[in-house]
Amino acid sequence: xxxxxxxxxxxxxxxxxxxxxxxxxxxxxxxxxxxxxxxxxxxxxxxxxxxxxxxxxxxxxxxxxxxxxxxxxxxxxxxxxxxxxxxxxxxxxxxxxxxxxxxxxxxxxxxxxxxxx
Amino acid sequence: xxxxxxxxxxxxxxxxxxxxxxxxxxxxxxxxxxxxxxxxxxxxxxxxxxxxxxxxxxxxxxxxxxxxxxxxxxxxxxxxxxxxxxxxxxxxxxxxxxxxxxxxxxxxxxxx
Numbered sequence: 001x002x003x004x005x006x007x008x009x010x011x012x013x014x015x016x017x018x019x020x021x022x023x024x025x026x027x028x029x030x031x032x033x034x035x036x037x038x039x040x041x042x043x044x045x046x047x048x049x050x051x052x053x054x055x056x057x058x059x060x061x062x063x064x065x066x067x068x069x070x071x072x073x074x075x076x077x078x079x080x081x082x083x084x085x086x087x088x089x090x091x092x093x094x095x096x097x098x099x100x101x102x103x104x105x106x107x108x109x110x111x112x113x114x115x116x117x
Numbered sequence: 118x119x120x121x122x123x124x125x126x127x128x129x130x131x132x133x134x135x136x137x138x139x140x141x142x143x144x145x146x147x148x149x150x151x152x153x154x155x156x157x158x159x160x161x162x163x164x165x166x167x168x169x170x171x172x173x174x175x176x177x178x179x180x181x182x183x184x185x186x187x188x189x190x191x192x193x194x195x196x197x198x199x200x201x202x203x204x205x206x207x208x209x210x211x212x213x214x215x216x217x218x219x220x221x222x223x224x225x226x227x228x229x
Contacts, residue, residue, distance in 0.1 A: 004160070033217070042204060042219035043161065056216060091160050105151070106217060108160030 002026070004109035006092050012115045013082045021077045021112045025094030032075050033106065034067055035091040043091055049075060082116045089113050120144065121205045126224045129199075135192040137223050139205030142186040149208050150181060151217065152190045154201040161204060161219075164190065195227045 035043035051072035097104035153161040
């Protein structure tokens with residue numbers, strides 16, 4: 001079966017543009033996570049969904065960042081009025097079980113590399 | 118902040134065992150230790166996880182100390198394709214959800 005799919009693979013935006021990044025999790029996976037990874041750093045948590053409910057958005061760096069998962073499957077991360085500091089790889093991960101358990105593994109997509117000029 | 122500490126880099130000769138250490142001295146009783154690795158331009162890939170007992174699968178072995186304050190990931194016969202950044206994480210609780218928190222990991226270079 002297909003793994004976690006993210007699109008686009010690369011995105012170049014001019015400063016001030018809005019962007020939308022898509023994540024297709026593995027079918028049937030309940031939990032979905034978004035991470036931001038700057039060059040040379042580990043992934044930083046942004047937000048977490050359990051089905052369509054956004055249970056944790058504590059990692060979103062500003063109100064320019066917005067994520068949704070309206071039908072509990074595909075998720076979109078939107079960044080408004082992009083800034084140069086938003087340049088990073090945005091990773092999506094999904095897992096089968098509910099997020100309240102500590103013993104489920106994450107499956108990651110290959111990420112979207114966003115460059116803001 | 119990540120709850121784990123790892124050396125920033127290590128190297129290993131091809132065919133030899135790679136032993137990657139991780140300190141997690143503040144781990145609580147119900148938190149699992151997970152290992153992931155990230156090869157350049159890809160997302161992290163799950164390797165193994167454990168709670169108290171040592172674990173082994175087709176990729177690696179995980180040795181957890183009795184006090185659970187540290188662990189070691191063992192790649193028994195490292196190959197060039199094992200060159201990657203290895204992340205040791207513990208599953209934290211945040212508002213009832215377990216949020217995996219990554220540090221900077223260990224960059225492992227396997228050389229011929």
